[in-house]
Amino acid sequence: MIQLIRGFKDILPGEVELWQEIERVSRDLFENFGFREIRIPIMEKTDLFARSIGEHTDIVEKEMYTFPDRKGDLITLRPEATASVVRAYVQHKMYAADPVRKFYTIGPMFRRERPQKGRYRQFYQINAEVIGVDSPYIDAQLIFLLATLLDRLKVTDVAAHINSLGCPECRPAFRKALSGLLDAKKAQLCADCNRRSSTNPLRVLDCKVPGCREAMAEAPSLLDYLCDGCRAHFDSVQQSLKRLGVPFVIDKQLVRGLDYYTRTTFEIQTGALGAQSAVAGGGRYDGLVKMLDGPNTPAIGFAIGFDRLAEIVGLRQADFEKAPQLFIAALGDASAEKAFDWICRLGLEGVTAEMDMAGRSLKSQMKQADRSGAGFVLILGESELASGTAIMRNMRTRAQTDVALDDRIIDRILAHIRPYSN
Ligand code: ATP
Numbered sequence: 387m388i389q390l391i392r393g394f395k396d397i398l399p400g401e402v403e404l405w406q407e408i409e410r411v412s413r414d415l416f417e418n419f420g421f422r423e424i425r426i427p428i429m430e431k432t433d434l435f436a437r438s439i440g441e442h443t444d445i446v447e448k449e450m451y452t453f454p455d456r457k458g459d460l461i462t463l464r465p466e467a468t469a470s471v472v473r474a475y476v477q478h479k480m481y482a483a484d485p486v487r488k489f490y491t492i493g494p495m496f497r498r499e500r501p502q503k504g505r506y507r508q509f510y511q512i513n514a515e516v517i518g519v520d521s522p523y524i525d526a527q528l529i530f531l532l533a534t535l536l537d538r539l540k541v542t543d544v545a546a547h548i549n550s551l552g553c554p555e556c557r558p559a560f561r562k563a564l565s566g567l568l569d570a571k572k573a574q575l576c577a578d579c580n581r582r583s584s585t586n587p588l589r590v591l592d593c594k595v596p597g598c599r600e601a602m603a604e605a606p607s608l609l610d611y612l613c614d615g616c617r618a619h620f621d622s623v624q625q626s627l628k629r630l631g632v633p634f635v636i637d638k639q640l641v642r643g644l645d646y647y648t649r650t651t652f653e654i655q656t657g658a659l660g661a662q663s664a665v666a667g668g669g670r671y672d673g674l675v676k677m678l679d680g681p682n683t684p685a686i687g688f689a690i691g692f693d694r695l696a697e698i699v700g701l702r703q704a705d706f707e708k709a710p711q712l713f714i715a716a717l718g719d720a721s722a723e724k725a726f727d728w729i730c731r732l733g734l735e736g737v738t739a740e741m742d743m744a745g746r747s748l749k750s751q752m753k754q755a756d757r758s759g760a761g762f763v764l765i766l767g768e769s770e771l772a773s774g775t776a777i778m779r780n781m782r783t784r785a786q787t788d789v790a791l792d793d794r795i796i797d798r799i800l801a802h803i804r805p806y807s808n
């Protein structure tokens with residue numbers, strides 16, 4: 387038997403209804419707030435990610451699915467969406483008509499990480515990106531949106547962590563102070579962090595290895611190094627969140643793994659997923675549009691881990707279970723022929739109707755109807771066909787009614803079923 391690739395998964399009917407509901411609630415919310423959907427390709431030139439995410443990040447160094455296509459050009463299965471959204475914004479000169487654009491996109495991402503609960507090699511994200519606004523209002527609005535979405539999906543046990551990463555003006559002084567500490571703590575840091583110390587020192591703050599966490603407890607806070615502009619921006623975000631009633635904690639250890647982030651950065655964390663605590667992450671990336679050859683344009687966005695979200699939503703699978711409304715138990719060829727025509731016509735009326743297509747006995751058809759959870763069963767044997775009256779059984783109440791088999795049969799069936807459907 388050929389099985390799926392390690393770290394990949396199927397989302398089967400039964401679970402997929404939950405995914406559809408999450409998607410529906412997300413789309414509704416985004417559209418209410420003026421976001422438009424954008425669909426971007428699943429593969430891009432490797433350069434796009436190498437340049438935007440940064441060479442010295444976990445993603446680019448060890449997680450990307452990169453391979454030469456048949457002509458030898460290097461292509462990569464997208465590990466995230468932001469780079470592609472910005473590429474599209476620049477490539478289609480979307481800034482020309484109106485530099486302010488709000489996008490959302492939902493789809494699969496690919497990272498070759500060690501598979502475990504909440505961590506897959508193909509996983510899904512719900513992304514929102516706002517390009518062209520530098521006001522701290524938009525930072526607060528995005529965090530508000532995230533909080534609202536989680537609330538609507540009945541997620542509990544989550545907290546919004548926020549931090550500021552400063553800007554190219556104020557970050558160098560912080561980097562220097564941090565590098566001093568990293569040199570002093572060399573012996574305590576893991577091999578990865580010792581490498582990061584020279585290539586990407588901020589990432590050490592994000593390391594999950596306990597020894598590194600301990601060493602970094604004394605790390606300086608970027609918040610003490612913010613320039614006046616970054617400080618005012620961060621204060622304003624906090625004030626807006628307070629006015630909107632969104633709870634948050636300031637988390638000076640919070641950094642993002644991607645190089646292009648500036649100023650406000652945030653993460654939604656949960657205690658419900660063990661080691662995989664991040665449900666969503668985001669922040670400002672004011673440098674990225676320019677880095678990808680567009681005009682100097684501020685931007686901010688977030689990515690929700692769909693798989694992790696699906697594991698913690700408070701919605702119950704049972705709320706979405708779909709059973710047929712009607713099962714027609716037909717005996718004999720003539721009855722089956724009628725039943726078949728009717729289930730097709732009922733489908734057009736928006737009624738889900740099923741029948742047996744394997745010529746089973748009445749008894750086993752009734753069992754089948756029961757198992758399917760159908761609300762009604764229409765019993766149609768040869769004698770019913772001959773007498774022109776069939777029996778409609780309400781499977782909840784077990785009440786039985788006669789239904790005349792005339793040319794208004796579809797209307798008669800609908801009249802029975804509709805009062806019970808929601
Ligand atoms: P982590 O620290 O858990 O590796 P990350 O910082 O790499 O997360 P981001 O790049 O910020 O994650 O992606 C946003 C969200 O996507 C994460 O908060 C998480 O919920 C989800 N995510 C990231 N990687 C995976 C994965 N391999 N499998 C499932 N979800 C993931």
Ligand code: MG
Binds near residue numbers: 444
């Ligand atoms: Mg990661």
